[in-house]
Amino acid sequence: MEKDNRANRYSPDTRARAVRMVLENQGSYESQSAAIKAIAPKIGCGRDTLRRWVQQEETDAGRRDGVTSEERARIKELEREVRELRQANEILKKASAYFAQAELDRPLKR
Numbered sequence: 001m002e003k004d005n006r007a008n009r010y011s012p013d014t015r016a017r018a019v020r021m022v023l024e025n026q027g028s029y030e031s032q033s034a035a036i037k038a039i040a041p042k043i044g045c046g047r048d049t050l051r052r053w054v055q056q057e058e059t060d061a062g063r064r065d066g067v068t069s070e071e072r073a074r075i076k077e078l079e080r081e082v083r084e085l086r087q088a089n090e091i092l093k094k095a096s097a098y099f100a101q102a103e104l105d106r107p108l109k110r
Contacts, residue, residue: 010045018043018050019057 010018018039026035032054040050058064067075 010049014043015053018045019053022050022054023057 021039021043022032022035025039026032029035029038033051036047036050036054040047043050055064055066056069059066060068060070
């Protein structure tokens with residue numbers, strides 16, 4: 001599976017700076033949405049992208065309900081581990097079935 005290049009289009013520093021600009025300057029605008037609308041073109045990203053970054057930062061800081069970045073990374077790690085364990089289980093099941101069949105096919109010793 002190929003990773004989408006757009007996911008890493010902006011550096012973490014750029015993201016942090018953009019979020020900081022919104023949070024620090026939202027008092028100068030009617031709403032947070034207005035601040036995002038004004039700041040997004042300056043950063044060179046879309047409004048929805050910047051909105052998601054701000055929402056994730058608010059979640060990470062505990063100001064908004066949701067899954068934090070740390071929890072999201074842990075979930076992803078656990079899902080990968082579960083996938084690997086299921087594959088290993090499947091291999092072991094097939095191997096045990098193969099050896100059980102081989103044992104049944106072997107002539108009896110007397």
